[in-house]
Amino acid sequence: MTTMDEKLQPSAAAAVVRMNSGRAGETSYANNSSFQRAIASVTKEARQEMAAALYRERGRPASMAIADLGCATGPNALLMVTDAVEAVLEECGNDHSCPNPPELHVFLNDLPANDFNAVFRLLPTSALAASGRCFVSAWPGSFYGRVFPEASLDYVVSSSSLHFLSKAPDVLNRGRVYISEQSLDAYRAQFQSDFSAFLRSRSPEMRPGGLVLLTFVARRTDRPTAHDCYLWDLLADALMDMATAGIVDEEQVHAFNAPYYSPSPEDLLHAIQNEGSFAVRTMQLFETTRRHLCTTKDDDDDDLPEHLAVETASTVRAVVEPMMRTHFGWGAMDALFCRYRLLLEAYYRTKDTQNKDDLTNVFLALEKKQQN
Numbered sequence: 001m002t003t004m005d006e007k008l009q010p011s012a013a014a015a016v017v018r019m020n021s022g023r024a025g026e027t028s029y030a031n032n033s034s035f036q037r038a039i040a041s042v043t044k045e046a047r048q049e050m051a052a053a054l055y056r057e058r059g060r061p062a063s064m065a066i067a068d069l070g071c072a073t074g075p076n077a078l079l080m081v082t083d084a085v086e087a088v089l090e091e092c093g094n095d096h097s098c099p100n101p102p103e104l105h106v107f108l109n110d111l112p113a114n115d116f117n118a119v120f121r122l123l124p125t126s127a128l129a130a131s132g133r134c135f136v137s138a139w140p141g142s143f144y145g146r147v148f149p150e151a152s153l154d155y156v157v158s159s160s161s162l163h164f165l166s167k168a169p170d171v172l173n174r175g176r177v178y179i180s181e182q183s184l185d186a187y188r189a190q191f192q193s194d195f196s197a198f199l200r201s202r203s204p205e206m207r208p209g210g211l212v213l214l215t216f217v218a219r220r221t222d223r224p225t226a227h228d229c230y231l232w233d234l235l236a237d238a239l240m241d242m243a244t245a246g247i248v249d250e251e252q253v254h255a256f257n258a259p260y261y262s263p264s265p266e267d268l269l270h271a272i273q274n275e276g277s278f279a280v281r282t283m284q285l286f287e288t289t290r291r292h293l294c295t296t297k298d299d300d301d302d303d304l305p306e307h308l309a310v311e312t313a314s315t316v317r318a319v320v321e322p323m324m325r326t327h328f329g330w331g332a333m334d335a336l337f338c339r340y341r342l343l344l345e346a347y348y349r350t351k352d353t354q355n356k357d358d359l360t361n362v363f364l365a366l367e368k369k370q371q372n
Contacts, residue, residue, distance in 0.1 A: 025276035030074030030118070035311070036160045039288050042364045043159075046282070047080070048087035050365060051155055054211055055088045059144035062096055063090060064154045067107040069143040071251030079120040080157040081106045082127050089131055104134045109147050112140040142166065144197045148205040150256025156202065156212045159233050163217040166194050176239055177258050179224050191261040197344050199366075201275035206368040212278065217262040218362035220285055224262070227356065230347060231316060232258055238339035239328070247335055248328050256327050258320070269363065274370040282365035287358040290315070305348035308357050313341040 055064065066084045071077045085104050090097040104163070106128060108119060116138040128134040141147045143158070144166045169186035179187050202212055219228045236253070243250035265283060272278055294307035317337045325333050347353050 027317055029318040030122055032314045033074050034077050034293055035290055035315050039361055040159045042286055044083055047213050049254055050211055051084040052091035055091050063103040065105040065152055066155045067153050069109045069158040071119045073112050073115045075262045078122055078126050079352045080159055084155055101133050106134050106136045107139050109139045139219040144194055146201050150204045151207050152209045153205050154207055159215045163260055163262055164188050165259040165261055168259040172258050174254045177236045177256050179229055187261050191263055192271055196275050199275040208370045210368045210370055212366040214364040218360050219262045219264050222264050222266055234343040235340055237343055238336055248332050278366035279369055281367050286361055290356050304355055305345050308348045309341050309345035312344050313337055
């Protein structure tokens, strides 16, 4: 029998992923997204080269449509589209036969709860406004469904977003909040369903030959390593410690699964080939680290584990706190992330994982196949 309390208990599987808003101050995504910016910077040159090449291949058209899926808010919200706009305009400027710079239609997408007003307040001082050739609009909605009109997009980017699932898998995962031996197959199936839905939704929206450039957390092996999972496993350890202390209910921990999955190259290729609308231009794995964000960069410095723990805990909190507080309540958050920071520091001080904070990402460039 379902009790009234159970009916009122939020479902982890239905949690909507959004970041801490700018109103959250020190814990906001806007103030804790430097790591995501660093990830995007790794692919900047390749993305700009592809944007310029697409403009040339399309015969230097009078207009192009550029979209960012999962733009979020804060200083990174305009980063990816700005890179594309600058590349196209520079390509036009380098060609003396180009009569006029193209009009660039810039579409910003995220979930309806995203603070688009904060994003638009960035526009007057942005390179997009300075160009005088950009027309920017917001398109709220989940990118796991249709967002844009048919055959409306030339160039699509998404960074640090597609590792989030539309929902967490419905699987018993006692004491864990992420992949375990018992839950891996369920997580993989949910990712396959979601990523296939993403590709099916983009297929009619893209013009033939258009590009979809994606960067998100991944892993190198088919079976995840302990390090692939440590950020979530330590969060689970902090929650179980709080359950032991009576701060949260242990059954709440068992009931929570994070709507997150870092795919392997095999996972990605399986979904892309099965959907069939896109050809893979590039698939590259790369590592990033938070060390450059720390006040010290010396791996032998005794303070580095503490600095890494502070940076990592702040980044993770800004991203996952909204879904955590929906499930565990506002009052548990400070205690949770205090414990989490201490566990991270211990991880970074352990011999086998000393200062090991690297995170694997994938850069995936897809081209919309020509219609038959």
